[in-house]
Amino acid sequence: MSQPHHKDYAGAKLGMWLFLFTELLLFGGMFILYAVYLARYPHEFAAGGKQLHWVMGTVNTVILLTSSLFVAMAVTALQRGEVRRTIGLISGTIICAAGFLVIKYFEWSAKIGHGIFPGSPHLKEGPPGESVFFSLYYMTTGIHGLHVVIGSILLAWIALKVKHGSVHSGDYVLLENGALYWHLVDLIWIFIFPLYYLVL
Amino acid sequence: MAATDNKQPDQRGGFWNDSGKAGIGSWIFSTDHKRIGLLYFYSTFGFFLVGVLLGLLLRIELMAPGRTIMGPQTYNALFTVHGVVMIFLFIIPGFQGSFGNLVMPIQIGARDVSFPRLNLFSWWIYMIGALVVLTALFTGGGPPDTGWTFYVPFSARTGTNVSLAVLGVFIIGFSSILTGINFVTTIHRLRAEGMGWYRLPLFTWSLYATAWIQILATPILAITLVLIIAERLLGTGLFDPGQGGDPVMFQHLFWIYSHPAVYIMILPAMGVISDIIPVFSRKPIFGYKMIVFSSIAIAAAGSLVWGHHMFTSGMSDTAVLVFSFLTFVVAIPSAIKVFNWVSTLYRGSISLEAPMLFALTFILLFSIGGLSGLILGAAATDIHVHDTHFVVGHFHYVMFGGTGFAFFAAMHYWLPKFYGRRYAEKPALVAWGLMFVGFNILYFTMQVLGMKGMPRRYYDYLPEFADLNLVATIGSWILAVGLLIMVINLFRGLWWGVPFEGNPWGGATLEWSVPTPPPTENFEQEPVVTHGPYDFKGTGIP
Numbered sequence: 001m002s003q004p005h006h007k008d009y010a011g012a013k014l015g016m017w018l019f020l021f022t023e024l025l026l027f028g029g030m031f032i033l034y035a036v037y038l039a040r041y042p043h044e045f046a047a048g049g050k051q052l053h054w055v056m057g058t059v060n061t062v063i064l065l066t067s068s069l070f071v072a073m074a075v076t077a078l079q080r081g082e083v084r085r086t087i088g089l090i091s092g093t094i095i096c097a098a099g100f101l102v103i104k105y106f107e108w109s110a111k112i113g114h115g116i117f118p119g120s121p122h123l124k125e126g127p128p129g130e131s132v133f134f135s136l137y138y139m140t141t142g143i144h145g146l147h148v149v150i151g152s153i154l155l156a157w158i159a160l161k162v163k164h165g166s167v168h169s170g171d172y173v174l175l176e177n178g179a180l181y182w183h184l185v186d187l188i189w190i191f192i193f194p195l196y197y198l199v200l
Numbered sequence: 201m202a203a204t205d206n207k208q209p210d211q212r213g214g215f216w217n218d219s220g221k222a223g224i225g226s227w228i229f230s231t232d233h234k235r236i237g238l239l240y241f242y243s244t245f246g247f248f249l250v251g252v253l254l255g256l257l258l259r260i261e262l263m264a265p266g267r268t269i270m271g272p273q274t275y276n277a278l279f280t281v282h283g284v285v286m287i288f289l290f291i292i293p294g295f296q297g298s299f300g301n302l303v304m305p306i307q308i309g310a311r312d313v314s315f316p317r318l319n320l321f322s323w324w325i326y327m328i329g330a331l332v333v334l335t336a337l338f339t340g341g342g343p344p345d346t347g348w349t350f351y352v353p354f355s356a357r358t359g360t361n362v363s364l365a366v367l368g369v370f371i372i373g374f375s376s377i378l379t380g381i382n383f384v385t386t387i388h389r390l391r392a393e394g395m396g397w398y399r400l401p402l403f404t405w406s407l408y409a410t411a412w413i414q415i416l417a418t419p420i421l422a423i424t425l426v427l428i429i430a431e432r433l434l435g436t437g438l439f440d441p442g443q444g445g446d447p448v449m450f451q452h453l454f455w456i457y458s459h460p461a462v463y464i465m466i467l468p469a470m471g472v473i474s475d476i477i478p479v480f481s482r483k484p485i486f487g488y489k490m491i492v493f494s495s496i497a498i499a500a501a502g503s504l505v506w507g508h509h510m511f512t513s514g515m516s517d518t519a520v521l522v523f524s525f526l527t528f529v530v531a532i533p534s535a536i537k538v539f540n541w542v543s544t545l546y547r548g549s550i551s552l553e554a555p556m557l558f559a560l561t562f563i564l565l566f567s568i569g570g571l572s573g574l575i576l577g578a579a580a581t582d583i584h585v586h587d588t589h590f591v592v593g594h595f596h597y598v599m600f601g602g603t604g605f606a607f608f609a610a611m612h613y614w615l616p617k618f619y620g621r622r623y624a625e626k627p628a629l630v631a632w633g634l635m636f637v638g639f640n641i642l643y644f645t646m647q648v649l650g651m652k653g654m655p656r657r658y659y660d661y662l663p664e665f666a667d668l669n670l671v672a673t674i675g676s677w678i679l680a681v682g683l684l685i686m687v688i689n690l691f692r693g694l695w696w697g698v699p700f701e702g703n704p705w706g707g708a709t710l711e712w713s714v715p716t717p718p719p720t721e722n723f724e725q726e727p728v729v730t731h732g733p734y735d736f737k738g739t740g741i742p
Contacts, residue, residue, distance in 0.1 A: 008389055011390075021415060024419075036446070041444065127444055130437060160602050
């Protein structure tokens with residue numbers, strides 16, 4: 001992703017930050033819908049929020065924050081040239097990501113087991129705001145989950161590059177950008193978590 | 201397409217025969233911005249011609265009341281595909297992809313864009329998206345029939361292949377975002393020594409403003425399209441009133457992107473005009489900084505006016521007034537540009553060659569289109585002409601008369617530079633004349649029809665509209681003949697025309713200082729910029 005002549009670190013980082021903006025805006029669309037529908041159906045949203053499992057949400061928040069810590073430490077470790085530690089820390093991030101997805105899986109399957117999923121007969125019979133709340137919940141957390149998967153694959157690929165030595169203490173902008181992406185995934189969850197689990 | 205430009209690369213020199221490799225692989229896997237630019241050019245312009253054919257068919261159907269050559273379902277599919285092809289496959293990626301790639305890095309004195317591989321990747325994503333859109337036309341429930349706006353609830357319910365078409369547009373959106381990121385980074389990081397912000401050619405400035413809109417607006421389209429697909433496949437009901445959703449929210453999300461998108465389409469066109477007018481008037485551009493600021497102002501204010509598409513959708517009156525007011529605000533920077541171009545012409549030594557004729561036509565047609573836009577932007581009059589042929593006429597004046605003609609201007613202005621051969625002047629003028637006449641007969645008549653109350657997207661109409669519709673259809677034929685002559689003349693010239701060398705038009709921007717065709721990395725040594733982009737005296741150009 002850089003010039004063959006001389007690597008433009010500032011350019012590579014600038015490009016990454018611009019890309020992160022676009023990701024924020026992508027979720028921004030769903031947050032707009034959340035805001036509008038919350039204003040329209042405050043009671044149904046509150047009732048929907050109570051049905052979500054706040055303990056699982058909290059655990060997932062802690063897991064993601066920890067994973068972000070690991071990836072930040074990985075960047076520092078690579079700057080110091082500690083390759084093995086870098087790979088270990090990235091692996092830690094990916095394990096956290098897997099844990100996050102497992103918990104998410106249990107949350108989703110419990111909800112689906114109760115007949116709560118987009119277009120389900122249960123939601124169609126209930127008040128309209130409830131259906132909107134859960135559709136938004138599934139779409140937002142689903143697309144966020146997809147980002148967790150993409151981020152993990154990205155970090156795994158970067159870990160391989162670290163192992164092969166093409167990303168090293170003298171040229172680590174790829175890991176930095178990967179870490180930035182991971183922080184973004186974390187950041188978006190920090191907004192999703194209170195909006196759906198806590199506030200209402 | 202790329203294979204055909206490969207016929208005689210050896211004689212051309214420059215970037216045409218640098219890699220030592222030949223064949224299609226040296227094009228579709230090249231990271232050279234000029235090769236990628238030509239890939240974009242041929243793919244987008246190819247889709248443009250497809251869109252033209254579809255448009256001609258639509259006009260033939262509307263030539264007389266009742267069924268002429270197709271049934272209503274085919275008509276619905278055709279106007280949808282015409283819109284999707286023209287907007288998402290030609291006009292949005294067209295300027296940035298082709299002339300942005302070809303010219304911008306040279307204009308700022310760079311060897312290439314910041315992320316050359318990402319640049320190639322963008323083209324591939326674009327092609328994959330285009331392929332998915334094309335697949336949607338021939339599979340499943342048939343081509344989509346929703347109009348290019350994909351409005352719910354119809355798009356959530358129709359049995360046609362909307363999901364796949366929407367997926368294709370979603371994929372193309374990524375290409376647009378990545379190009380935007382690439383261009384913003386390039387213009388920030390890779391300007392040559394001495395190329396300060398106020399020495400950037402105005403085309404590059406307009407690409408910069410456009411790239412920001414691509415970055416900030418396209419993600420909203422992406423999520424909106426994902427939500428349509430979810431609506432169709434999962435039944436999320438977020439836009440379905442039966443399940444508590446609100447279709448107007450879809451319209452908001454859609455236009456939050458799609459209104460700024462019209463500035464993605466028009467801003468690079470304005471940039472081309474700002475580059476061409478001074479060269480053919482032999483005068484520095486009038487009010488350089490104001491043109492720069494107006495580009496930024498259009499990009500910023502244009503992001504806040506999406507509601508003017510929805511005056512009849514049941515928004516609050518307050519929202520209607522605010523959006524109407526903001527719409528008028530956008531007219532100010534657009535008018536500033538028009539006045540600046542006209543002032544540049546004043547007492548200039550004007551030479552009416554093909555690029556200049558197309559550029560002047562842009563000013564006229566864009567002004568007509570822009571002023572008719574104000575009729576639509578004023579809430580009171582919009583209620584009467586909303587969803588009529590007036591809107592269709594307005595949109596084509598701005599997009600075809602504006603961006604389209606600017607694209608033709610750019611083709612005549614820059615393509616010879618990259619091919620080393622040029623078209624014949626006389627046929628180009630004839631083509632221009634026919635297109636200008638045909639264009640106005642076609643689209644001005646549409647605006648009149650709209651004023652009289654003919655709705656858009658209707659397959660049939662009342663008998664009193666018959667005469668004007670016939671006139672419009674005849675106009676479309678004149679336009680098509682002109683277009684055909686232009687295309688034949690231009691490409692014949694690029695292949696077999698007289699050699700084009702040096703700087704025959706006397707441009708002062710950097711792309712005219714490099715050899716023709718430009719070598720692979722553009723500059724023998726890193727250039728040092730000592731004069732402004734329209735400082736003809738400083739370059740010693742007479």
